[in-house]
Structure formats: C-alpha cells, structure tokens
Amino acid sequence: MQKQKAAVVTPGSFFIPSGRSSSVERVVEQMLPLVPEGFDIRIYGVQEPNQPVKGSLDGGLPVYRLQGGTRYASGVIRSLLEWKPGVIDVQNRPWLARRIKQAMPGAKVVSTIHSLTYISSPYADRLTAERMLLPMDEIVVNSEYLKKELAVRHPLLVHKISVNPLGVSLLDFMPRWNPYSEALRESKLVNKGWQGRRVVMYAGRLLPIKGVHHLLGALPEIVQAVPDVMVLIVGSPFYSSSRRTAYEVHLHDLAELYSNHVTFVPFVSYPAISYWYHLADVVVVPSAEGEAFGLVNVEAMASAVPVVASDAGGIPEIVEDAATGILLPQTTLEEGLGPALIRLLCDEQLRRSLGQAGRLRTAQYFQWKHTAARWHEMMQKLDLQ
Template sequence: MKIAMIATEKLPVPPIRGGATQIYLDATAAIMARKHDVTVLSIRDRDLPDVEKNKNGVSYRRFSQETYIQEVANHLRTETYDVIHVCNRPRWIRHIREASPDSALVLSIHNEMFRDDKISYAEGVDCINAVKQIVTVSDYIKMTICDRFPQAIGKVATVYSGVDVETFQPKWTAQGEKIYAAIRRELGLEGRKVVLFVGRLSKVKGAHLLLEALPSIIKKHPEAVIVFVGSKWFGDNEVNSYVRYLYTLGAMYENNAMFIQFVKPEQIPQLYTMADLFVCPSQWQEPLARVHYEAMAAGLPIITSNRGGNPEVIENGKNGYIVKDFSNPEAYAALINKLFDEPSSSIQMGKYGRQKVEREFNWEVVAAKLLRAYGEERG
C-alpha cells in the first residue's frame, strides 16, 4: 500500500519538539514502512529539511504552518495514495476528499474533536460518511463521538497508543540500575523517594495538587521529593501566572520539590528510570495521556485521576491506583504514602505494568491494528 499520514499543524514530525500525536505517527510509520510505501506530511521546522527519506524508509514532506492544509491538499492532487491517514482534524476531511477522491480515508482522533464547539453537526456527518474508519486513542474518546453521532458506531474503533519499550529501562534491569544511579547523582537525589510528574504545567494537568499534597507526604516520608518535568507548552519555558504560582508554592518546600523545564524527548526516559512512582493528577477529561504508557514502560507504579480515558490502562491495585476523589490533594498523598510504605508491593506493581505495556502497548501492536484499519488483511 501507498500510505500518507497527515500530522496536525501544531508540531513537526519527527517529534523533535515533543507532542503525543507526533510520536504516535513517527513510531507507527517506521514499522509500516517495512512493508509499505509511507509518507508523513507535517509542518516545516528550522531544524528539518522540507523533503527527506530517513533510514527506516519513511518519506517526509513538510509545508508552511500558515498555509498547511492548502499545501497538503495541493500535494495530494499531484501524488496518489491508496490510504490517507488524517490525524485529529475531522474538518480537514472535506478538503482531502476533494483533493484525493479515490483514496481510502482513515481518521485518528486523539482529543474531543467531535464536540459541538469543534465541528458542526452537518460537518460531522459529512466527515463520518467520507471516511472508511475512525480510530480513537481511548474508549472515552470513542464515546464522545458515538454519543453525538450514533451513525458513526460501526466505523469507530479504539486503538490505544503505544511506546518504544526498548527506550525505557526499569531500574531493576542492569542498564536501568546504572541510569538510576547516574541521574540521581546528577540531580542530587541519592537516597530520596522520588515522585515523578511529566507534562505541561497547566492547571488542568493538576500539578498544584501534588504540591498541596506535600505536607502530608513529608510528614510520613521527609525524604520524599516530587520532580516536575515540563513547561507551560512544548519547548516553551516562558513563565505564566500559573507556573509562577507553582514555583512560589514549591519554594515553600525547596528540599522536597524540584522543577525541570522542557527537556528534549530523548532525555525523558532516563528521568522515568530514576523515579519510584508516577502520578498523573489531571483535572480535565484527558483523552488518555501517553505518560501512562511511558511510566509503565519504565516499570513505575502509577497513580492517576479518574478522568477521561486515563483509567482505561490501569488495573486498580495491579499496575497502579485510580483516584476517584481526583481534586483532593489528600487522596494523592494517601496513595503516595501507601506505595512508599510498601516498597516490595510498589516494585511488583511496576513489573506488572512493564509486562502489560510489552504485551498490549508496544508500537508493533499499534501499527498492526492501524494497518488492519487501513485494509491490510490479517496474517
């Protein structure tokens, strides 16, 4: 098959600036390219050429961010593809169908893109009629489409995202043990109990709840430290009012809170390895944050909020805990203390999560499911 994968207009592919959908497209494209002709379309970036073919056999074409969809459509008028995979932009389907009327269209949805404030009912129906398949990153996102558009039910399927399990090393492996010691030494965290948060520093991500939980954590575990990895936006270390609030609150516990601003995607796995547990305190209806896959791959037990699709990858008590009282800092503190109190149980949960991600959420599994959505026969 000749396949085009169309990224959004936000960030480039490969994901040199981060971005969950960019990681998803780049990883699955590399696997598909073993058997198929794959081209990824994305926006230009100063550090990437406009046209290239990488060592995995994936071709890339990059266009201006300002006129992106128009340039993509122009490309599709001159290049024929069997399948066009459109990422997270249902309103683009009309333009793409007009530009490439004979291609099979597959739409992957990573956010609530079928809400009434995102797309009109008429546009939604037209989109659903035009595509062959819609794949969603969680059952929660699937529900948001089918509740409003029942006619989509037969076309929508959940295909969970994935992670490169080789990139993440749990601390109990030989390589992980070395990383664990080196990063902790570099950060001055030797002998500490480390809680990790990775994500944008925005109120909906709930970082403030972990800082508000600190007094109850420190009371039982004075050696505990929460490490926050992230900034207000991908690659942007500008400080806004919320980030300033976090820094001010964190300064009250300077020995127990650490902030690491945006780091390159390739540096993230080591930070997971050096942690003891991972917390995702999201307050919004998260589609399903990819940090869950990364934490499992690193062998960390997970504490996550009961919001959106996040609980779908957690088997409560086996690879982590789901916080139903998700806006209460003390609910997070209680579970963090529980995991710190039971280190052997914490390790077992981390190992179960690692096995789960190897089995269910590696990129080979994700790519195979996408190819079936494209029309490739099983086997």
C-alpha cells in the same frame, strides 16, 4: 506487485522528526516505521526554515515538508492530488480531513482523533463536528473511552469508529529493579545530590486539566510522612516555547515553601525524558476528565515504575488498579492523592511488584509494534473496500 499508496498527514504544527513536539507527532514518528510491508507510505508535515523539503524517519520512511500556517492545507491537498494515494490518514485535524475528502472523493480518508479538543468548543460545536466527520470512511481513536464519547455525541458515527491504543518503545526506557539498573540509578541520584531521596515524578504539560496542583497541594502531608521525598515536575505549558503562564506561576508559588522537596525541570524532548523516569519511585498522573489515553502512563510502566493516577478518561484502560498502580476517583484526588503516594513511598516491595507488573503489561499490550500492526490491518481493510 506495486504497493498501495497510503498518506499520513500530520497536523502541521511541529516539524518531524524533532522530539520536541506533541504526542500526535510522536505517534507518527514511533509507529509508522514499524508498519508491516504492504503500503507505500508518505508522511506529510510542516517545513521549518533551513530544513530540506524532503526528509525521512528511521528506516527511510519519506517525510514531505510543506509551508505551514494558512498555506499548509492547500499545500497538502496539491501534493496528494499529484501522488493520488488510495488511503489518507489525517492526524487530529478533522477539518483538514474533510477538505481532503472533498478534494479527493475517490480516496479512502481516515480521521484519526487523539482527543476531544478539535471536535469540541471553541474549535467546533457538535453540529460542525458531525459535518466534518460524517464524510469520513473511518474514524480512529486511541481508547474505548474516546470511542464511547464520540458515540454518545454523534450516534450516526458509531459504525465508523475503530480503536487503536497507543504504545511505547521498550528499548527507550530502562526498567527499574535489576541490579545494573539500580546501581546506575543510584549513581544518577548521587550526581544530583539526591542520594537517599524517594522520588515522585509528574511528566507532561503544565495545564490545569493535568491536575499538577493536586500533587503540590498534597506536599505538606507527604513531606511530613516522607521527609526525604523529592517531587520532580518535568514539563512546561507549551511544547516549543518557554513562555510562562499564570498557572505555571501558581504552581511555583505552591512549591515555594518546600523548595528542598520540589524540582521543576522544563520541557524535555523525547526520548531524553527516559532519564527522568529512571529516577522515579512513583509517577503521578492526576488528570481531569478528557484524558483520552495519556502516553505518560505507558512510559512510566515501561520504566517499571508504579503509577498513581486519576480514573479519568482512558487511563483505566492502561493502568490496572492494585495491579500496575493505584487509581483514584477524580473527585477524591484532593484528599486521596497524598495517602496513596505515602503508601507507595513507604513500601518498596509494593513499588517493585506494581512496577514489574506494569512493565510486563506494557510489553504484552502497549508496544508501538502492536499499534502499527493494527493500523496496517485497518488501512488494508479500507483499501479493499
């Protein structure tokens, strides 16, 4: 029997597979090769200079690359009209999903929403967002938090919304606490000249909403209590540019008096980021409201490293307070982050128990194979309607 055709349309911002892209492309790259049999899947993305028009992901899943910029949408629609898939999943570009639905009213079109960004100002007011999403056959989000936010803003959409949490590849992240791992980690620390240091890590973009300033603001308190602490800040303001921002400059200014305790590491591609997680004793996720999911949480937990995070957005759906990490109310980050980190840095047994519980929770609930199986089930139901 001929397989049903399913297209997955990426935002057209980053070439895939590349490793140097946003979390949206990472979801596509990591999840789709694990989708169970049943669909003939094509991925659509942007073409970079000197790259072939057709490529593939692991396992041979085809990637069709089209011209970017203003030509991307029309190129995608032309290609879809030629191939005629029955199901089309558009990743994080609701306006493009609506254009595709207008061009192909007989297809089942899914708008997968990764955050509130493209359905909020300045990209869209509430009325515009609703007009984009109402024609969709399904809306997929990555957390119950995001589903609730959408339902509050757009009650007419409630019956269309499904939740598919994201995941991690356990094989990409070496867990702490077994003898081999600890010996390798110690060797890495010696190579860095950080032997004997206790390591706090932040990983992600350097944006005010990510709350990195809260971590650096707590430095005086942390250094006084844990004089051997090393704070790793891994990331840049942008995925594919080294351009600096005023906020990044501000972070360097905050760290200036503690240069022996802070190391900035520019953007690290995936899965090379796992090297840095392996060095960490604690990972910090001090995000503000609007963090829909946060892959850094599951990546830290896959590394058996406890997480200290705000209770923003969908984070409490991932990090269990006092079980796999410590959750702090957003309003208490300024005064609460330092004591929480000091507590963990001074208690190796607590770090071990929280970290091991995090690895187990990730294995049970947050692997890409789980995300892929749910995606497969959702697309099958749509295709049968």
